[in-house]
Amino acid sequence: MKHLEEKIFKALMVFASVTILAVLLYILYVIISKGLPSLNWDMISKIPSGGFYLGKEGGILNAILGSIFLIGGSVLISMTVSLPVALYINFVKRKDSTFSNILRFAFDILFGIPSIVYGAFGFMVMIYFGLQASLLGGIIAVSLLIIPIMVRSIDEVAVSVPRDLTEAVKSLGATQYETLKVIARQISPGITTAILLSVGRGIGDAATVLFTAGYSDSIPTALGQPAATLPLAIFFQLSSPVEEVQNRAYAASLILTIIILILSFSTRYFGRKISKSKL
Amino acid sequence: MFIRLLKDKIARHTMMGLSLLSLTLLLIIGGGLLWNSLPILREKNIFDLLFTSNWKPFKGDFGFGTFIFSTLFITLISIALAFPPALLCALYFSEYATSRLKRWFSPVIDLLSGIPPVIYGVWGTLTIVPLISEKIAPKFVDFSTGYSVLAGGVVLAIMILPLIVSILIEVFATIPRETREASWSLGATKWQTIKKVVLRRSLPGIIAAVVLAISRAFGETIAVLMVCGNFTDMPRSIFDSCYPLPALIANNYGEMMSVPQYESALMFAAFLLFIIIVLFNAISRYILYRIKKKYYL
Known part of the structure; x- marks a missing residue:
């Protein structure tokens, strides 16, 4: 009897896991099979021309470049905040000090805040400073979104740095700051992973940039100009009644999915490097 | 030597400043949202805002009832759909699977959680919505567009599933092998x-995982917005369209600056989301910390 129960539940567990795998494959299959027919060189090399939204010529280079500029700026800003914070709570303060744990807790909560709230807050700040929807506004909002991810994933690697390393560096007469530079180099694969993770999260998020970055058919050349982004390009084109435009939304979805797949696999690759360097 | 010490001092203070600043970020966001929702809170009774569902912004009626109900409805469905398979899958991978199988499967969970919301939205409109309107709904109701509570719930369930699985696997790993x-x-x-x-030992952890998943489901915007229909009528069944809070903010914010109360009302919606999610997150993270601490001692 108890062995029958065992078998039934084990079968259910395998079934659940296989279903999850099947769902993922199905999602990828739908995105690829719908997107591939409309994907062509024009899509990724041209900006929208006149009548683009009625199904005429053009591509979404504006959105691809917009997304890249946006995420580039955000990574720069969030890195200048996250790396010092992660190093501070691990090496200047004690790893398990109350202050460090409170900060970790705060970042875990910030990590859970939905992107729409960051978007709304970002927009509120922009109005306060009299900014229009622009590349800069988007960069600020996306930075807020990815700072918690970055801090927590750098922190995860930093926690595992042995005390001996910091003590060895300090015994050579290095100041705290110089010690941190050595540590930063030591955990650089972890920092790379953190960047890749936050790029993946930031590049695919639509709700943060919806109000803050705006949308534009041309490639932004200054921080004050509105910028198109990939998720919004998909979102807006999908709501069009014209079939060609909808098909382009599918192609854009495929492009975004490919970017995410590449990021995900590189994250794995660097993650493996970390566990190797630990040995 | 002096320059080295000076550099050190500057670095130390910058790091401390940044840490303190990020600590106050939660307060700044919460305070800012509250400040901007004050105009509507001053004019309306908070109970009327939360529990009535008369939504006519241009006449000055702001009842969030429908939106709050929609959010709860969709969240409930997504948790009901996601929790059983997530639990079974997490159990399988922490109790039965070989480490080789685990290595093969962990990218699946990573990828599921890495796929952007907008892609889930596209997938939902391509597959789930027509499935509901053509196959499932006709068996129960006369008519459904497919853009419905159920569609939102299914898409949301897939999105929160990887979160539940990965937290549960972490929780199960804290139970020492000797106990087993x-x-x-x-x-x-x-x-x-x-x-x-x-299961008995990890009950607090399981609760924490579910609470965390609920708060994730509460705030999910774009994917849900794309499949749930966005009508301001109260949904009567899972085949009716609905209009969750985040979708309301996303659809209207930034355009409705001409009606001052409207903006404030949307800010109040964002504040509501913020406060609930912070609370839920704090509770579940606290439980998870306690579990992990016990384990490491």
Whole structure:
């Protein structure tokens, strides 16, 4: 009897896991099979021309470049905040000090805040400073979104740095700051992973940039100009009644999915490097 | 030497400043949202805002009832759909699977959580929505566009599933192997051990995972917005369209600056989301910290 129960539940567990795998494959299959027919060189090399939204010529280079500029700026800003914070709570303060744990807790909560709230807050700040929807506004909002991810994933690697390393560096007469530079180099694969993770999260998020970055058919050349982004390009084109435009939304979805797949696999690759360097 | 010490001092203070600043970020966001929702809170009774569902912004009626109900409805469905398979999958991978199988499967969970919301939205409109309107709904109701509570719930369920699985696997890993071995040595099968030992011991962790998933489901915007229809009528069944809070903010914010109360009302919606999610997150993270601490001691 108890062995029958065992078998039934084990079968259910395998079934659940296989279903999850099947769902993922199905999602990828739908995105690829719908997107591939409309994907062509024009899509990724041209900006929208006149009548683009009625199904005429053009591509979404504006959105691809917009997304890249946006995420580039955000990574720069969030890195200048996250790396010092992660190093501070691990090496200047004690790893398990109350202050460090409170900060970790705060970042875990910030990590859970939905992107729409960051978007709304970002927009509120922009109005306060009299900014229009622009590349800069988007960069600020996306930075807020990815700072918690970055801090927590750098922190995860930093926690595992042995005390001996910091003590060895300090015994050579290095100041705290110089010690941190050595540590930063030591955990650089972890920092790379953190960047890749936050790029993946930031590049695919639509709700943060919806109000803050705006949308534009041309490639932004200054921080004050509105910028198109990939998720919004998909979102807006999908709501069009014209079939060609909808098909382009599918192609854009495929492009975004490919970017995410590449990021995900590189994250794995660097993650493996970390566990190797630990040995 | 002096320059080295100066550099050190500057670096130290910058790091401390940044840390303190990010600590106050939660307060700044919460305070800012509250400040901007004050105009509507001053004019309306908070109970009227939360529990009536008369939504006519241009006439000055702001009842969030429908939106709050929609959010709860969709969240409930997504948790009901996601939790059982997530639990089974997490149990399989922490109790039965070989480490080689685990290595093969962990990218699946990573990828599911890495796929952007907008892609889930596209997938939902391509597959789930027509499935509901053509196959499922006709069996129960006369007519459904497919853009419905159920569609939102299904898409949301897939999105929160990887979160639940990865937290549960972490939780199960905190139960020491000796505890399981003690149970096996008494003649219990693996499943009996899971039922009587693993699940019972990790109940707080399981609750924490569910609470965390609920708060994630609350705030999800774009994917839900794309499949749930966005009508301001109260949904009567899972085949009716609905209009959750985040979708309301996303659809209207930034355009409705001409009606001052409207903007404030949307800010109040954002504040509501913020406060609920912060609360839920704080509770579940606290439980998870306690579990992990016990384990490391």
